[in-house]
Each structure stands twice: as C-alpha cells, then as structure tokens.
Amino acid sequence: MATVDTGDEVIIMEPFFECFEHNVRTAGGIPRFVPLKPKENADGTQTNDWVLDYDHLESLFNTKTKAIIVNTPHNPLGKVFTYEELSQIARLCKKWNVVCISDEVYQFLVYGSKKHVSMASLPDMWERTITVCTAGKIFAATGWKLGWAYGPSHLIANLQLIHFSSVRAGNTFLQAVDP
Numbered sequence: 099m100a101t102v103d104t105g106d107e108v109i110i111m112e113p114f115f116e117c118f119e120h121n122v123r124t125a126g127g128i129p130r131f132v133p134l135k136p137k138e139n140a141d142g143t144q145t146n147d148w149v150l151d152y153d154h155l156e157s158l159f160n161t162k163t164k165a166i167i168v169n170t171p172h173n174p175l176g177k178v179f180t181y182e183e184l185s186q187i188a189r190l191c192k193k194w195n196v197v198c199i200s201d202e203v204y205q206f207l208v209y210g211s212k213k214h215v216s217m218a219s220l221p222d223m224w225e226r227t228i229t230v231c232t233a234g235k236i237f238a239a240t241g242w243k244l245g246w247a248y249g250p251s252h253l254i255a256n257l258q259l260i261h262f263s264s265v266r267a268g269n270t271f272l273q274a275v276d277p
C-alpha cells in the first residue's frame with residue numbers, strides 16, 4: 099500500500115506465499131505472474147532445480163511495472179536464490195526503475211552449503227529494495243505476527259505514512275516505530 103498505486107503492475111513468481119496476490123490487489127495493483135519451473139531433466143525434488151525463465155521474466159517488465167516480489171528462501175519451494183539469480187532480477191529492476199520487495203523472512207532457515215543472499219546487498223539495489231522480515235520465523239513463534247521492513251529512507255517514509263495513518267485510524271495492530 100506504501101508503494102503500489104491503482105493500476106501499477108507487480109511481478110510475482112509462482113508458486114507464491116498466498117498473501118502476495120491479495121496484498122497487491124488490496125493496494126489496487128495488478129499482479130503479473132511468472133512461474134518457477136523445474137530445470138530440463140530435473141524431477142523438481144531438489145529445491146534449486148526450480149528456476150526462472152529470464153526471457154519470460156523480462157517480457158513482463160514494462161512502464162507500468164512498479165515492483166517485483168522476491169521471496170528467498172522461498173515459500174513454498176524452499177528454494178534459496180543464488181547471487182547470480184538475484185543479479186538477473188536486479189538487472190531488470192534497474193533497467194525498468196522497479197522496486198524490489200524482498201521477503202526474506204526465512205533467511206535464518208538455510209541449511210547445508212546453501213547461503214542466503216539479501217537482494218539489498220547487490221550493487222545499486224539498496225536504493226530500490228524494501229526487505230521484509232518477521233520475528234515469527236526467526237524465533238519460531240509464528241503466532242506473534244510481529245514483523246519489520248527496512249530499506250532506504252525514500253521508500254521507508256512511504257511505509258511510515260501508511261503505518262501512522264493506520265494507527266491514527268484506530269488500528270493498533272499496525273504499530274509504527276520511529277527509527
């Protein structure tokens with residue numbers, strides 16, 4: 099709601115955490131879907147066998163694209179996006195001046211040789227990335243519904259506006275924290 103206006107397009111990878119589509123529609127945005135598909139000759143049982151078709155992804159970007167939602171580690175696949183994969187997405191975000199909403203709530207649930215990479219850590223991505231986290235996952239307390247977002251002040255200022263107006267409207271569930 100802080101970033102997307104009516105008619106703005108938001109790219110979502112399928113399959114996805116089911117809130118994403120509702121979040122976009124609630125803000126008046128239009129979701130545009132791109133599938134993660136098993137690699138050729140892979141049976142899909144290895145999470146990182148699920149990959150993006152970059153040509154398909156690129157074909158969705160246009161002047162109406164406001165944001166892309168990236169979720170790594172991924173729910174429901176468990177895929178941990180590599181630096182190279184995130185770089186491809188970052189390249190398109192920069193080319194089309196698009197915000198990346200990076201849902202990294204599972205960042206500490208990474209096993210074996212896999213390594214979590216934050217989209218905001220890629221070159222020139224801090225300025226266009228809002229990173230979303232939740233205490234529910236980090237502290238295995240999913241009922242808490244206590245989360246936070248961080249990013250550059252020009253993007254976070256919009257989140258604060260939404261939080262403050264929501265609190266003023268009597269919604270004590272959304273509490274804004276003054277940084």
Ligand SMILES: Cc1ncc(COP(=O)(O)O)c(C=O)c1O
Nearest residue numbers: 115169173201203232234235243
């Ligand atoms: C990808 C993803 N993002 C965000 C959330 C929301 O986390 P919470 O329930 O702690 O608010 C979930 C919860 O399952 C999730 O899977």
